[in-house]
Amino acid sequence: MAGGSREPGRTVTSKVLSILEAFEKSRGALSLTDIGEKSGLPLSTAHRLVNELTDWGLLSREPNGRYQLGIRLWELAQNTGRQLRDAARPYVQDLFSLTGETAHLAVRAGHEVLYIDRVYGSKRVPRAGRVGGRLPMHATAVGKVLLAFEEDWVRDAYLNRQLERHTAHTHVDPRKLAEELGQIHEQGYATTLEEVRLGSCSIAVPVFHTGRIGASIGLVLPTTQASTMTRHLPVLRGIAAQIERATARIPLETLLGSHVDGTD
């Protein structure tokens, strides 16, 4: 080894992945050196791999020499979870059309909410989780729904963790949160009020699949509408029912792969 930071046991695959992951750590294009740093790879190694990835189209190189994730990667990934996205998309779309508010489709991924789809127009854009993005479950309406209707052990495991605070309004007391989740379970919907970002609130309902909670749809609105939020409930429930019907024939595991990974 002799000063050699050879770090054995590292597979090529892991190196390739760490290169792709480097692009999550910062917005925009990266120089080779950036990639080397963020991925923890020696420059020459990074260079070789990056070149190969570029050949395959997984990365693309800009005229200025910097690298970007390539369109090929995006294409490959479009085959992921198509079932749920394709089946639900038109209904999420309808949800937006009917309410005029930013509409979301989300599932649980481990301890976080993963946004699968989102529909919004050019007018009303309260900041909200972006597609492919993750947010903590306890601060979002979709997250609370996903948690409230999840099996006990999942919910308990979640409450046992440190609950991150986003704004002054985020509910981080495990006891109170547990109580709130119980209530959500009963009333069949969840709301938040400036718990992840000031100025916006949200409301969400569950989407079931074969009896279990499968996904959640929700709306994000400016805080000014918080008091009248519940008027959207009938639409939300109607759309949820339609999505349930549309996905009923698709086996659960086919919908998204087993995104619902263990408790850690």
Added chain:
Amino acid sequence: MAGGSREPGRTVTSKVLSILEAFEKSRGALSLTDIGEKSGLPLSTAHRLVNELTDWGLLSREPNGRYQLGIRLWELAQNTGRQLRDAARPYVQDLFSLTGETAHLAVRAGHEVLYIDRVYGSKRVPRAGRVGGRLPMHATAVGKVLLAFEEDWVRDAYLNRQLERHTAHTHVDPRKLAEELGQIHEQGYATTLEEVRLGSCSIAVPVFHTGRIGASIGLVLPTTQASTMTRHLPVLRGIAAQIERATARIPLETLLGSHVDGTD
């Protein structure tokens, strides 16, 4: 070679990619053996790589043992071409809202049209290119637009190739097509009539960026509306202008990476 199918010179990266690509060749989940076949890898090699990919979440395993592309892959890919997609999405959305018809955003990828985004409701769904999917340029309205406003050498190279026929109405005569493209260039929009699939027609306009053609937006309608298609032109042009404005400040190459690869 002597029976040894060791096939040297094959990099690990290429093997990993060929595994991911295996999922493009067929819908749905694959067994290990399937993957081995489609990727041309020996079973044991496939097994090891697939396992590692699964650990990383790029693949996921269903209870029945079959494999699927994992949600992690999709997440990674969401960072691709975000600029264009995020910037344009609300306007494509508006396009749908204003017309009530299936709306598309597409770019050129080599010799094909690549669909970047698509907005449609649950009612009117004439079959149309899916997001992440590709179609030949000469059979779609967005494709014709992208071709008509592209630089000469790109257009010429395209016309020199064998033009695939999809329906009886597909225009496959290079001469006539060249003429049609000229006309499209003049009038500023393109249409198709059952050229890719019976029962649907389409209309599209260009979206420019720094003077060059960058993308195209279009609508797909049932053939019954073919005669009145052009009434959507004002809206299409208006939306195109808005997208141009919204993306103007973003450097071209940042928009999608250099998806516009060479002529082969």
Added chain:
DNA sequence: CATTGTCTTCCACTCAGTGGAAACCAGTTA
């Protein structure tokens, strides 16, 4: 024309990756 920060190429070493073969598992049939 030094200086600094990148990117690219080289190359001898070696361990991660390899893949044939054999064991292991259901189901299914005789």
Added chain:
DNA sequence: TAACTGGTTTCCACTGAGTGGAAGACAATG
């Protein structure tokens, strides 16, 4: 119950793909 079948998993000795330090090639910058 045993033999068969189609797929999955484990083993392990061999070796060349992958490695990364170092040196060379480029820009920009002062």
